[in-house]
Amino acid sequence: MAILVDEQSRVLVQGVTGREGAFHTARMRATGTKVVAGVSPGKGSRDIDGLPVFDTVAEAVAETSADVSVLFVPARFARDAMFEAADAGIRLVVCVTEGIPVRDMAEVAAHLAAAGTTLIGPNCPGIISPGRCSAGIMPADVFKPGRVGIVSRSGTLTYEVVHELSKAGIGQSTAVGMGGDPIHGVGFVECLALFEADPETDAIVLIGEIGGDDEEQAARYVLDNVWKPVVSYVAGYSAPPGKRMGHAGAIVEGSAGTAAEKRGALQVAGIPVAASPPDVARILGTLFAGAATR
Amino acid sequence: MDLLEHEGKRLFAEAGLPVLPSATAATSAEAREAARRLGLPCVVKAQVQAGGRGKAGGVRVCRTDDEVAAAADQILTMTIAGRSVGELLIEPAVDIARELYVAIAVSRAERTPVLIFSRHGGVDIEEIARDYAEAIVRRPLDPLLGPADYQVRDVLSAAAFDPRAAQAAGRSPAEQLAAVVRALWRLYRDRDATLVEVNPLALTASGEMVCLDSKVTIDDNALFRQGDLTSSRREAEAETRAREAGIAYVALDGEIGVLGNGAGLVMATMDQIAAAGGAAANFCDIGGGAGAATVKKALGLITSSPRVTALLVNVFGGITRCDEVARGLLEAFAETRLAVPVVVRLDGNVGAEGRAILAAGNVPGLTIAESAAQAVRMVVAAARREQTATVPAED
Numbered sequence: 001m002a003i004l005v006d007e008q009s010r011v012l013v014q015g016v017t018g019r020e021g022a023f024h025t026a027r028m029r030a031t032g033t034k035v036v037a038g039v040s041p042g043k044g045s046r047d048i049d050g051l052p053v054f055d056t057v058a059e060a061v062a063e064t065s066a067d068v069s070v071l072f073v074p075a076r077f078a079r080d081a082m083f084e085a086a087d088a089g090i091r092l093v094v095c096v097t098e099g100i101p102v103r104d105m106a107e108v109a110a111h112l113a114a115a116g117t118t119l120i121g122p123n124c125p126g127i128i129s130p131g132r133c134s135a136g137i138m139p140a141d142v143f144k145p146g147r148v149g150i151v152s153r154s155g156t157l158t159y160e161v162v163h164e165l166s167k168a169g170i171g172q173s174t175a176v177g178m179g180g181d182p183i184h185g186v187g188f189v190e191c192l193a194l195f196e197a198d199p200e201t202d203a204i205v206l207i208g209e210i211g212g213d214d215e216e217q218a219a220r221y222v223l224d225n226v227w228k229p230v231v232s233y234v235a236g237y238s239a240p241p242g243k244r245m246g247h248a249g250a251i252v253e254g255s256a257g258t259a260a261e262k263r264g265a266l267q268v269a270g271i272p273v274a275a276s277p278p279d280v281a282r283i284l285g286t287l288f289a290g291a292a293t294r
Numbered sequence: 295m296d297l298l299e300h301e302g303k304r305l306f307a308e309a310g311l312p313v314l315p316s317a318t319a320a321t322s323a324e325a326r327e328a329a330r331r332l333g334l335p336c337v338v339k340a341q342v343q344a345g346g347r348g349k350a351g352g353v354r355v356c357r358t359d360d361e362v363a364a365a366a367d368q369i370l371t372m373t374i375a376g377r378s379v380g381e382l383l384i385e386p387a388v389d390i391a392r393e394l395y396v397a398i399a400v401s402r403a404e405r406t407p408v409l410i411f412s413r414h415g416g417v418d419i420e421e422i423a424r425d426y427a428e429a430i431v432r433r434p435l436d437p438l439l440g441p442a443d444y445q446v447r448d449v450l451s452a453a454a455f456d457p458r459a460a461q462a463a464g465r466s467p468a469e470q471l472a473a474v475v476r477a478l479w480r481l482y483r484d485r486d487a488t489l490v491e492v493n494p495l496a497l498t499a500s501g502e503m504v505c506l507d508s509k510v511t512i513d514d515n516a517l518f519r520q521g522d523l524t525s526s527r528r529e530a531e532a533e534t535r536a537r538e539a540g541i542a543y544v545a546l547d548g549e550i551g552v553l554g555n556g557a558g559l560v561m562a563t564m565d566q567i568a569a570a571g572g573a574a575a576n577f578c579d580i581g582g583g584a585g586a587a588t589v590k591k592a593l594g595l596i597t598s599s600p601r602v603t604a605l606l607v608n609v610f611g612g613i614t615r616c617d618e619v620a621r622g623l624l625e626a627f628a629e630t631r632l633a634v635p636v637v638v639r640l641d642g643n644v645g646a647e648g649r650a651i652l653a654a655g656n657v658p659g660l661t662i663a664e665s666a667a668q669a670v671r672m673v674v675a676a677a678r679r680e681q682t683a684t685v686p687a688e689d
Contacts, residue, residue, distance in 0.1 A: 076518060098581070101516035102400055103486050106437035109405040139611060139642045154558020156610045159642055160666065163610075180557060182402045182488075209558045212402050235561040238568040239577065259565075276566055278667060 002129035002174040003149065003194040003201070004092055004118065004186075005068060009133045012037040012066035012090075014073050014081050016053060020096075021072035024137050025051065028070070031140040033133045036064040057081075057088040067091040070126060070135050078122065079104035086115040093185070094135045095121035105183040112185070119185025125155035125177035138175065146171015148284065149195035151188055152207035153180055153214065157235055160277045161207060168281040170288070173201040180209070188218035196226050203229045203287065205280055206271070208262055210236035215262040219269035231283050233274040234262045295512045295523070296343045300383045302490075302508030309481035311474060311492075312504045316385040325366035326359045328384040334358065335387040338365045344375035345418065352379065355387050388504065393494035394453065395422060396474065397509075398435070398482045400489070407435045407482060409475065411449045415494040440479040446472050460501030470503035471495075485523075486516030539591040541580055548573025550677050551596040551605040551634070553589075555580050555614045563608045563670070572674035575602045580614070589622025590629075597633060604677035607638040608666055609648075616640045616648025624655040632659040635676040639669035 005011075011028065015021040016038025026049070029035045037052055037060040044055030054060040057069065069090045073081040078097045085093050093112065100122045112119050120127055126136010130143035142159050144166040152158040155177050162175060176191050178184055188206055195201045204226070208215040215234065222230050236259040263273045274280040297305070303313045317328035318341070329336045340352030347353060352374050354365040362384070372379045393416035401408040411431040412422050423430060431452045433445045455467045462470070474495060482490045491509035498504060512523055536543035542557065550567055552574045554560040564574040576599065580592050596602060609619050619640060627636075636659060640648040649662055663669035 075515065099515045101486055101519075102488050102513045103437070103483065103516065106400070106406055110437050142642065152558075154556055156554070156556030156559035156642075157562055159610045160559060160562070163641065182400055183405045207558070209561060214402075217403070233562075235558045235565060238564045238574065239561045275569070276667070277562065 002132060003191070003198050004120075004129075004174065004176070005127055005133040005135050006129050007034070007132040009068045009092075009135065010034050010036045010064065010066045011068045011070060011133065011135050012039060012057070012060050012064065014039045014057065014069055014071045014085065015097075016040050016048065016051070016072070017043050018072055018074075020137075022048065024070075024072065024096075027137075027140070028134050031134045032131070033135065036060075036066050039069075057084045057090065061088045061090065068133075068135050069093050071095045071097055071121075073097055075099040075101075079108055082108045082119070083111055086112050086117040090117060092118045092120070092135070094124070094126045095119065095179075095185075096124060096126060096136055097121075098123035098181075100181070102181075102183055105181060109183055109185070120176060121179040121181075121185060123181045124179030124184070125158065127174065127176045128172075129174045130172050136177065138177065142166060143175065144171040147173055147200060147202040148205060149173050149191070149198065149201040149203070150175035150205045150207070151191035151195070152177050152205075153209050154207060154235065157207050157209070157233070157277070161205065161233060161280050164278045164281040165205075165284065168285055170281060170284055173198065182212070188214050189221045192218060192221055192226050192230070196228055201228065203231065203284060205284070206230055206232040206266075208232065208234045210234075210239055210259050210262070211257045213257060216265040219265040219271060222271060223269045229287050230271045231274060231280055231287070232266045232271050233277065233280050234259045234266070295514055295517070297508070297510040297512065297523075298341045298343060298381070299339065299508050300341055300381075301523075302510035303383075303505070305481055305485055305510060306492075306505055306508055309484070310477045311481065312470070312502070313508075314385045314388065314504060314506075316383055319366060319382045319384055320370075320380065322363040322366035322370070325382055325384055326363045329356065329359050329362040332384060332386050334362075336362065337385050337387050338362055338369060339383045339385070340369045340372060340374060340379040341381040341383055342374045342377045342379055344377055347374055350374045388496065388506075389499040390494075390496045390506075391499045392497040393506075394471075394497065395419065395491075395493045396449075396478060396495050397489065397491035397493070398478055398487070399491075401434060404434045406437055409433045409435055409441055409445060409449070409479075411452060411475075413453050415496075419491075419493065435479070440483065441475055446475050449475055459497075460499070462498075462500055462502040467497055467501060467503060474503060474505075481510075485510075486513045486520055487511060488513050535591075536578075536595055539588055541578060541588060541592050541595070543579075543592070543595055544577040545599065546574050546576050547601075548575045549601055549603045549681065550673055551575050551578075551599070551602040552608070553578045553580065553592050553596060553605070554608040555610070555619075559608065559610055563606065563666070566666070566670045567606070567674060570670050570674045572670075572677055575599055585618050586622030586625055589619050590626040593623070593626040602634055603680035604634050604673050605636045606669055606673040607636065607640075608669060609639065610641050610666075611643030611645060611648070615643050616645045617651055618648075620648040620651040620655075623652060623660075624657065627655070627657045627660070632657065634659075634680065635673075636660045637663050637669050637673040637676065639663045639666050
């Protein structure tokens with residue numbers, strides 16, 4: 001099962017002819033992902049190493065029944081590309097592109113929600129169900145198939161944590177990198193709900209960082225809705241306060257979003273907070289050992 | 295990018311929001327001349343990107359042009375929240391009957407813009423929220439449509455205007471406020487703002503609505519289509535150079551230079567350095583897909599700080615290719631000999647190739663670590679050695 005993507009997923013790549021698009025398309029294919037099409041406006045009717053390239057998403061979907069789209073489109077064209085994907089009936093849009101204006105993302109979030117299309121990202125590493133499907137840029141060789149679900153705000157931290165889990169023999173069902181932009185698609189709460197319902201996931205790792213209140217919301221959600229064990233890690237205790245949101249922003253969000261506050265909220269909800277990436281593996285190892293002896 | 299009050303007010307005027315005639319001044323002579331033109335009494339205001347300006351004495355009401363010159367001289371020497379005042383805004387003083395608050399900002403939680411209004415304005419929104427929480431109107435807006443008519447009516451009813459209040463040029467306060475909300479939305483949308491705040495939005499004794507202050511933040515990601523605004527950005531030089539190279543860089547107080555890819559990984563690295571007894575000299579994220587040239591620029595930025603006694607490069611490649619990072623490091627080290635010990639940890643996307651390239655480079659003073667934890671231990675120890683080495687002996 002895993003969540004959102006598995007071996008049934010048919011992946012198309014928007015922006016397939018760009019440098020990053022071409023590089024990561026080849027990597028996704030190398031991991032065994034069913035990449036069925038590429039889209040690049042004005043560059044259709046050709047193929048790249050046997051992968052058919054189309055001018056439009058609608059054509060690609062009609063010809064290949066693609067249901068997941070991964071975007072490597074430049075920031076200023078990303079809004080239009082996501083509209084096109086949703087309107088062509090794509091089920092899941094994974095937007096890797098960074099630097100998309102907030103206004104564009106607010107419009108995309110509204111349009112995709114109305115179209116019933118799920119969004120991951122933007123400014124994210126995508127999603128991987130190890131051994132089944134990689135839709136994005138996660139380095140597949142770090143992952144190992146297994147039964148721990150991961151949802152994270154940070155790409156490289158995810159790899160770091162997964163690296164430790166895999167070394168400790170703890171495999172993963174699905175890892176979702178939700179991206180760090182203020183307006184993004186699925187978040188902690190949506191992924192916690194999906195993992196809780198997934199019979200192939202036994203435990204969940206939540207990786208947060210400073211800013212916003214996603215971790216606080218996740219903590220509240222876990223308290224009433226999640227029965228599987230959750231382990232967390234938060235980065236940024238020693239980070240500078242950075243560019244603070246305006247005063248109105250502080251009111252909108254209700255919290256300054258420091259790492260210490262997030263750790264507090266998670267601990268109150270009974271979620272262990274790891275001290276470092278290797279510590280996540282240690283805590284999970286203890287949990288599983290405890291479950292095995294009971 | 296945060297705009298200064300007068301920059302924000304220029305956008306206000308373009309969007310049709312009511313602002314007073316005004317002039318900027320950089321000297322007391324200019325301030326005196328501006329006051330003469332605009333009329334007395336007038337207000338002299340420090341132009342700084344910081345809150346608490348009024349409390350710090352950066353806003354003065356003046357009745358004579360001598361008072362204007364004296365206030366200008368004084369305010370121009372002030373430092374408010376760590377920023378020196380380089381510029382003043384001179385505006386005529388108005389007779390204020392009521393002060394309101396109105397803003398549009400981004401709500402992460404709702405994934406939409408949100409309209410915020412309070413009938414109590416003039417003080418910080420934190421104070422308004424504390425003292426009059428029940429009087430705050432907060433409405434998520436459709437990003438494609440903006441404020442709906444019923445949402446504007448919510449704001450008007452919360453304003454609770456006196457129906458017998460004075461009317462300016464035949465327009466009631468309610469009509470003027472409705473126009474302000476709509477103009478504010480146009481500005482927010484057309485200018486790619488992430489925050490537009492009017493505090494106070496004043497109703498004058500003669501029944502006119504006027505924006506007495508402006509606070510505008512423009513989305514950095516949208517500057518490509520807001521070309522006329524980029525000239526007004528002011529930043530520390532290092533941070534500007536970094537941004538131009540696609541690098542996120544913030545100077546800090548510690549002694550260990552940090553270079554990594556991904557904000558989360560860099561923050562986690564800083565946390566682990568702190569846990570091991572060291573302190574980071576900077577935050578430096580080269581972002582996804584960084585090439586050799588970017589790595590070189592980042593190294594130049596970090597090592598330009600004299601406080602750096604050791605450097606940690608922590609890269610876990612997803613979109614970033616470790617071979618590119620390794621080549622960038624070698625190029626940079628070929629041009630400028632290492633002044634401090636460097637510990638490198640490369641893993642992920644073509645990690646083995648990256649480590650091989652780096653090892654073949656045989657750079658003196660460079661160590662390749664096996665893991666992030668080992669890299670942190672090594673760099674903290676190296677920084678300690680450097681520090682003790684540079685401290686002169688006691689006798």
